[in-house]
Amino acid sequence: MENISPQNPTNQVPEIKPTPTFNKFKYLFFLFLTLFLATLGILISILTKKDDTVVSTPNISVTPTPTTVEQSAEVLKISDIQIDLPIGWKVVSVSQDEAKILTDYQNHQVYLTLVVYKNNTTAISNYQENTNNLITTQYGQVYQGSCIGGALTCTGALINDSKYSFYWDIESNQPTPKNLDGIWRPDHNVTTETILNITKTVRSTDNTIDPTSDWNIYQNEQIGIQFSHPPDLTIEYLDSNCANIPKHKCINVYKGNQVYFSIDEYEFNQAGRYFEDESTPRQKLSFGDNDFYYYNDPGPSEGSFNYNLDKKIDIATFEKDKHIHDKQFEKILSTFKIIQ
Numbered sequence: 001m002e003n004i005s006p007q008n009p010t011n012q013v014p015e016i017k018p019t020p021t022f023n024k025f026k027y028l029f030f031l032f033l034t035l036f037l038a039t040l041g042i043l044i045s046i047l048t049k050k051d052d053t054v055v056s057t058p059n060i061s062v063t064p065t066p067t068t069v070e071q072s073a074e075v076l077k078i079s080d081i082q083i084d085l086p087i088g089w090k091v092v093s094v095s096q097d098e099a100k101i102l103t104d105y106q107n108h109q110v111y112l113t114l115v116v117y118k119n120n121t122t123a124i125s126n127y128q129e130n131t132n133n134l135i136t137t138q139y140g141q142v143y144q145g146s147c148i149g150g151a152l153t154c155t156g157a158l159i160n161d162s163k164y165s166f167y168w169d170i171e172s173n174q175p176t177p178k179n180l181d182g183i184w185r186p187d188h189n190v191t192t193e194t195i196l197n198i199t200k201t202v203r204s205t206d207n208t209i210d211p212t213s214d215w216n217i218y219q220n221e222q223i224g225i226q227f228s229h230p231p232d233l234t235i236e237y238l239d240s241n242c243a244n245i246p247k248h249k250c251i252n253v254y255k256g257n258q259v260y261f262s263i264d265e266y267e268f269n270q271a272g273r274y275f276e277d278e279s280t281p282r283q284k285l286s287f288g289d290n291d292f293y294y295y296n297d298p299g300p301s302e303g304s305f306n307y308n309l310d311k312k313i314d315i316a317t318f319e320k321d322k323h324i325h326d327k328q329f330e331k332i333l334s335t336f337k338i339i340q
Contacts, residue, residue: 076101077205079116081159084201086194100171103190110188111171112152116164123165124286126156134158139203144196150183153192155199161288161334164202168195212331221339223249223265225313228335230328233260261329264314288334312338 076083076091078099085091088104089112097116102109117123130143140159147154147167156165172186215228218235229235234254242250242264251263283294285307292307292315307315315333 076114078114079118079164080162080205081116081157081164081202082205083198085198103188105172105187105189107187108172108174110174110186110190112190113169113171115167117167118164119162119286121284123156123163124284124291126154126165127158127163127286128291130156135200137200137202139201142196142199142202144192144199152185152190153195155195157199157202159202160204160206161331163286166199211328212335215335219339220251223251223263223313224339225251225263226337226339227332229253229332261315261317264316265312287330288336290333290336292333307333309336310338 073087074085074089074091076085076094076099078094079097085101086104090102092100092102092111094100097118099114099116101112101114103112117126126145127143130145133143133145134141135143140157142155142157145154145156145165149167150169151167152169154165154167156163158164168190170185170188170190172188174186177184212228214231216231217226217228219226220237222237222239232255236252236254238248238250238252240247240249242248249265253260253262281295285292285294290309292309294305294307296305305317307317309315315336317329
């Protein structure tokens with residue numbers, strides 16, 4: 001029997017095992033799973049510690065609201081009126097009829113100066129020139145006028161039967177330019193519109209009730225006048241021979257037993273000759289809507305002081321010092337009306 005010897009292992013070809021193939025899908029699966037679990041863990045941690053978590057907000061820049069102090073308009077009291085000033089303006093000085101006001105101009109100290117005229121020739125003529133430009137306010141009437149003398153602007157008002165004229169100008173600490181070729185006014189921000197708006201606030205400092213509200217109204221068609229008077233005055237009408245002049249009509253107004261004033265027809269009044277005389281001093285006075293010419297008649301009755309209205313009537317008084325400061329008499333004059 002043939003012996004068969006085992007094969008020599010050294011001559012045996014070794015078995016080659018296949019190399020395992022890399023599975024990228026499994027790798028990605030495990031990677032996503034790991035990320036998911038990590039994210040889930042973070043979310044759970046946040047939820048369980050919600051009370052201790054500081055919630056961040058977008059970085060939005062918020063400008064803090066500045067604390068402001070509300071300012072009120074300052075009131076200028078001058079003469080017998082008061083005027084509201086713009087916010088930020090301050091009264092520096094004030095006298096009977098002049099004032100100096102500091103404005104809110106930033107570059108320099110700019111002052112607005114004011115001069116007030118009341119019921120004099122300036123106030124009356126300015127009012128008459130601007131009767132077509134009157135603006136009605138809750139206190140009276142105002143107007144924007146033109147100035148003579150280089151003022152910044154001029155305005156006026158009719159308040160409680162009194163006529164006012166206001167002259168406004170500018171002062172400043174701004175250095176005056178050298179080599180000026182003409183009129184120079186400091187820099188400022190005051191406009192004519194601003195001045196007119198200020199003028200619209202002009203009102204009387206006397207807030208008492210109109211004293212004529214309970215007065216009686218007297219009307220005389222023969223002489224052609226109407227006026228109001230306090231109830232304690234008595235009136236006498238003479239249809240002829242007044243002052244012993246034929247056909248001379250007059251009205252005597254009594255306070256008690258004394259003649260307070262008398263009213264004469266101008267054409268029959270002997271004092272008229274003095275009014276017509278250009279050498280007779282006359283003063284124009286305004287009471288309400290009425291402009292009177294005030295003059296003296298040095299006649300035989302020791303002199304009368306007359307108020308002539310439209311060359312229609314003469315209102316005569318005989319005690320100058322008694323009437324010149326008599327506010328009741330001036331109020332009566334303001335109620336006079338010429339009727340047809």
